[in-house]
Amino acid sequence: MRGSSFGYLIKVGVRSVFKNRLMSFASIGVLTACMLLIGSAGMLSLNVNSIVGYVEDQNEVVVFADDNLDEDELQNLDLDLHSMDNIRDIQFISREQTLEEFNEKSEEGLGFEEGDNPFPNAFRLSVDDLSRLSETVTKLQGLEGVIEVNAPTDIASTIVSVKQAVYIGGSSIVLILAIVALIIIANTIKITVFNRRKEINIMKFVGATDTFIKLPFFVEGMVLGLLAASLAFFILWGGYEYLVTWMDGNQSALFMMFKDQIIPFESIALMMYGAFAAGGVLIGVGGSMIFVRKYLRV
Template sequence: MMRGSSFGYLIKEGAKNIYANRLMSFASIGTLVACMLLIGSALLFSINVNSFVGYIEEQNEVVALISDDATEQEVEDISNQLTLIDNILDFTYVSKEQAIEEQMALYGESAFLLEDFEGENNPENPLPNSFRLRIKDLSILSSTIMKLEAVEGIESVKAPTEVAEILSSIKRAVYSGGMFIVLILMAVSLVIIANTIKITVFNRRKEINIMKYVGATDGFIRLPFIVEGFLLGIISAVLAFGVLWVGYNYVLQVLAENPSAWINQIYQNTIPFQKVALQMAAWFGGGGIGIGVFGSMFFVNKYLKV
């Protein structure tokens, strides 16, 4: 069991290594911070794209048309069957009369053109009774349409299949691109840690040989380097987290002050940093410490010949 004095020694040695190689340590921290900022930005971008895509998905309705002579009981039966389809977020029944009223509202001053179609059970009303549905996941829209068409009483289904394909492609591209960037930046971070440990081992080779001669174990000699990697990782994670928080809130403020309706719509669907702060802190802390410790453990075994 490690005594308190030994633990204090390891922390002291790890910190001393960082100070002794401060230029390389500064470069390591700077590079790790830059990598974490890029990784964090990629993650936030991915989260917000998915949020905005989800908003667009909710705005794209699927319309299930039913026959004009459907009875109230038949409409209720269809409604009950729709509740059994998992991919349906919610739905609304729209009668022929409601549909024509909505169209007249859209026409504004020209609404008089549709007055002949008003009235309950008006045989001249060309609009059908329908259910308007919002879909949870557009990537499985095709299978959902098949389930809808199988419901007794639904004559046909109108769905934004092209929009669904585009949105699904965007989601896949953002996910794949984000993962690629994260993997590349992690590899760069490991190389930086490796170079730092290599230089530290080289500079302390005489001291290491003396420690070995007086009976120090390999593990005891390696631990200060692991602590060094831990400290480099945690310092980088804290700095990157703070810079990302400030930068992200600044970007949101700029979006909020933009008069464009389109930009304002994007702003309303962005995720506040506070909502993902704990998750991001865990990713940064775990990633920084993981990269630092793993880089130290792996490369100290490679370069430390004890």
């Protein structure tokens, strides 16, 4: 195909978007609505995961050491802790430091003297994977010099369950919406192509090749997909920023608690637009090509 013919077919494809305004508007509207639903579900899932991850990071495990351990033995215990997997952010808390903090927070007359220090040396640490907390606690209890391990196992179990539920629920919602979107969009494109079946048949009868006929529809589908993706992207961005601003203005206690964990739209804007654009073009072009092929068989 010559360059002039190729350029002509691209112009025809772009012109067809405006020539068939009613069906183009319907296709863009349906595709935009479906992308908004999928994008909103995705943003909700990302933010819930971010908040759950923050709560997960706040859970600490405290390992209490035997009072009879000397400095070398405490150092060996510290090395054992650093050599274990699923553990990070290890902090040594001396019994003197614990006593000082307790006395500062206690009411006058309720503190302990230096010689009556009842607190043991301890290590405060965080775990990487809360789903393995019970396994990690068992290993910690087996270390030489450890007398007790204080871990929020019940809270960890709840957080892990919530995280799994959010992942499964979010993925299921996005998948269901994507399937519904594909069905609706496929039918919309099918109607669009059906309304132009005579145009396709005439071109076929006068000797036009399949590629010559398909290219304008290919371009048209790509333009419709990109327009819908851009429209959905900016509507989602504006709606998301409005919602965050509204929640911030209401000074909601829950929002203020997790304000720093709310994902800024700018941080995922490029990824979101890329997904919208790829999905829009794939659906627009793919749908057009599938249904145009039916009317090429004359």
